[in-house]
Amino acid sequence: MSRAREFADLAGSADAGGITGRNIVINGAMQVAQRATSASAKSSAGFHVVDRFKFINNTSTGAVDIEQSTTVPAGQGFGYSLKVSTSTAKATLTGTNEFGIQQRIEGQNLQVLNHGTSSASKATLSFWVRSNKTGTYVVWFYKEGSNRNIQRQFTISSADTWEKKALTIDGDTSGSIANDNSNELEFFIVLGTGPDRSSGTAPTAWETLDNADRYVGQTVNILDSTSNTFYLTGVQLEIGEKATPFDHSESYGETLAKCQRYYFKFLEGSTKEIGVAWYYTAAHASFMLRYPTTMRATPTGIDTTGTGYYTIYRNGGSDAINSITFENGSTEQYSAYNNSEASGTAGQAGLVRSTNASAKVEFDAEL
């Protein structure tokens, strides 16, 4: 076979999705939603629904409903999209208001970009969008480590119609990317901006951040009416100038494991086992919690608390406890204890279990 034929076949394979593992974005098909599949009236920033995609909103009064939606572009192999619907409108955004969808990427997943060298590579972000709001949208790319940014724009020209967009950004020969677990590149799909973020000159090439430049060109404000919706799926960032078809080769389990590096829902609901406890003293029961994968950093522990939400079964009896105190954590595990309701005998062992439908234990190591 000639080299020309091999290259032609390679290109054809890429077009058919045959080259796998090229998507730098995690959960681009919006499959994993550990926290919730919907959230109502969100007026603050946070990871509210699908994993890895952070909702940014500092508008104070504007609020949205967010959903893992089954509305998807036909025939593209997607099961879900991320849907944003305005629930409380803010017709005019002011000052530094910003509103949109963001994902941050670890530096050690970005070394292939070769930023900071003469071999810096172009990269292409592609995605499917649908909205009733036609007009120009900005996607803002920012490297926190070097405080450099660039933006690209796309247009939704047909209301309520799925459209695929592809935006290519230059390689950056300045601003190297640290090879570690820090936030080294984020992209932000802007859904609305105030004038203090859009009154300068659009950064069409990599340059040092000027906040007034960030979202210049954004004409759409999704928050301007409670009739507005915005859908997003098939988000893919890959090396080069060509947007290849979305890489569907990654299994749900693989995507879930990637997401759990950043957030892990240990349990939700009643009758979920937590671990083996031992009574360090009569009133102090200790236990361990392990994560299924190494997390990006030592995570923040979050336990939903309430009377009898958890129970330690020991010595033919039980201690209903209200909360868990996380003591000493790592990227692998946490030690934890309860010394407020535990009441056993030093040296006893027991089993810790959730005993309320509202019980929930989470670990957060997001960027």
Added chain:
Amino acid sequence: MDEMTITNAQYTSDLNATIKCTIDGVEMQVPCDPDNRHYAEIQKQIASGDLTIADAE
């Protein structure tokens, strides 16, 4: 983009390894790991004089 409202910060034990606090209305237990985004924000607010951490009980 990372503005957080942090209140009621207190070390959970004498190990000073974890800080219990309320972030944007949610009670959390934040490890003293500079790579943790919540801890990084706590440090920033301490440096600016907007937050103090109480000793463990």
